[in-house]
Amino acid sequence: MSKIENAKAQTASLKGWKHSKAGLWLSIGTSAFSAIGIAKDVRKARGESDTLKLVNALVGAAALVTGTALLVRELRRLGDDDVLLG
Template sequence: MSRIEKAKGFKHSKPGLWLSIGTSAFGAISIVKDVKKARTENDTLKLVNALVGAAALITGTALLVRELRQLGDDDVLLG
């Protein structure tokens, strides 16, 4: 297996999924800041943008968790 193939497979491995979930956590910090800023400025459009971003982040994280669970179900060693 070449290095490129290994790198592509990392995204769908447990460490790769955990890394993606951790990255999402940092994205959540940015969204919280955006919501606070939009509220202090009374900017409805910025608030809606931040909330849509939050919904996308939540959905993406849920998909990653589901994929992580499916990897766990397929693992013979986990029982």
């Protein structure tokens, strides 16, 4: 197998991993760490009384909430497909 074929096979397997339960949980955990950064941005913007930075942080928070909700929905759908869960 050539290096290119091997790389394509690895890429294909990683794409499937992204939609696995473990991949979704990892994404949710990453989102939790992002929330810490957004909270710091909000606090800093309030301290500086910078409305534009505050709006930017709040839009980022809205995007984070939406993204996390999508991940949770995908996780529930995977659970519905699981025969062992009923």
